[in-house]
Amino acid sequence: MSAAISAPDTLPSRSVLQALPQPIIVLDEQHKIQFVNYAAEAFFGASLSVLTRQKLDDLIAFGSPIISLVETVVQRRAPMTEYRVRIGSSRFGDERIADVFASPLSDVDGRVALLIQERTMADKIDRQMVSRGAARSVTGLAAMLAHEIKNPLSGIRGAAQLLEQTVSSDEVPLARLIREETDRIVGLIDRVEVFGDERPMEREPINIHVVLDRVKLLARNGVARGITFFEEYDPSLPPVFGNRDQLIQVFLNLVKNAAEALERTPKPEIRLSTAFRPGIRISVAGVAERISLPLEIVIEDNGPGVSPDTLPFLFDPFVTTKTNGSGLGLALVAKIVGDHGGVIDCDSRPGRTRFRILLPVASGAFQQSSYEVSTK
Known part of the structure; x- marks a missing residue:
């Protein structure tokens, strides 16, 4: 004022x-x-x-x-x-x-x-832009190193396979360990290379509830077996213009993380909710028009929460709280959401962790006026 x-x-x-x-x-x-x-x-x-x-x-x-x-x-x-x-x-x-x-x-x-x-949303959007910059750095690193690293790894793996056939039975576990660790490193490089995939993806109007139902079905028969699911869906939600497989990957990753966080929770619960919110309009450098993000999808669990020290960097590459985690899962989620023109944020405290994704509606669908947050 x-x-x-x-x-x-x-x-x-x-x-x-x-x-x-x-x-x-x-x-x-x-x-x-x-x-x-x-x-x-x-x-x-x-x-x-x-x-x-x-x-x-x-x-x-x-x-x-x-x-x-x-x-x-x-x-x-x-x-x-x-x-x-x-x-x-x-x-x-x-x-x-x-x-x-x-x-x-x-x-x-x-x-x-x-x-x-x-300031919450503006700060989180700013953080998203920083995370995307870090992801682009990973992209450059992947493009430069993937070929140089994979070639010698292929030779090491082949040699390990030959050793398994020729060494004594006592030494076979060591040869197998070399092969398995080589496969693990190749898998990690493959995941990093995903950040460098700039090919245009096929998109179409997607009913996000169909995607969430698919994710719930996969999770209930896998990582989230034994966890109670709750749904709070807005049936009038307009479609999002996106890629079905990538959106399934995003929400399955978030549900998987929630399920892993609930391993020691007595009564584990995961709540899936959607809503059409007034949302926000973000103003991004290099884009003439402000972007409206009225579609809200929330994945919430009642686990122990994310450490306050980790929370601001949760979507940065190689940041993880898991003992054997690569730190690329949430970075990839943020990249895919960004490729769909949306943003993701996390609000966490003991007993409640909420991942919220805001997405634009498909072209031609009803859009509601919203307030503005500038990130220029």
């Missing part, structure tokens, strides 16, 4: 504030909440009638810089901004990072309006 605003009591002002996608809170001189818009109700998970019975101090964590921001705005009678504030509240389980804009109301002393711009 660059200037003081009027009180929200008049109908035009109230309509404008209600239309904004960012949470708006109006406080009196005692920090008591006088008004919140619809976005603020959704942000804090409470209705207008509940929130207006509270003070700001009751709503956010003790010692929050937002309190001092409000006090300074009142003293100076001038708008101020606090960037990257951690907002904690008993109404949502984890902290959220946001920019908070505060402005005094022009007609009443002591009253302040707060606008909250959550």
Whole structure:
């Protein structure tokens, strides 16, 4: 906010504030909440009638810089901004990072309006762009080394096979170990080479629920045997323009990761959900038009969660929490999602891990207006 605003009591002002996608809170001189818009109700998970019975101090964590921001705005009678504030509240389980804009109301002393711009999605999209840059680096490395490495490995494997036939029975396990490890390295190189595959893929309008049903069928008869599945599907979801096999690969990989994370969970559950959200529009350098991503697909499990130290780098190549993991599975998932024009993020805490994928609708399908997050 660059200037003081009027009180929200008049109908035009109230309509404008209600239309904004960012949470708006109006406080009196005692920090008591006088008004919140619809976005603020959704942000804090409470209705207008509940929130207006509270003070700001009751709503956010003790010692929050937002309190001092409000006090300074009142003293100076001038708008101020606090960037990257951690907002904690008993109404949502984890902290959220946001920019908070505060402005005094022009007609009443002591009253302040707060606008909250959550940074989560913008930061995650920025991180996606960094991850894709890292993936492109892996692509260059794969193209340069794959041929040079595979040729000698082929010779080593052939020699190991000959040794298995000629050495004594006591030495056969060692020869077999050489062959198996050679096969493992070749398999790893093959997976890295996937990042360099820039061939155009065949696409068509895909019903994402058909893909998820296929993934569930495969998982229930394999890695996720014994795990309870729940589905919450939006039956009116429009199709996505994509490649069926690659989308199955994406969601099967995510379900497989969830199943492996649930190995020690007493009552393991995986929840698959879809929804048509207002979504976001992202602005990407080099692309003239902003991209709308209203299709939301979520894979959620009730496992132990992802380490906070690992979470920001989860989609980078060679980052893994598994003892024998290659660290390429989620990097490949992010690449495929990116190739489909979408983004993926992960929100995790003990007892709940959510992988959320946002995708564009197929051309010609109904698209809903959405708010914008710039990544330029």
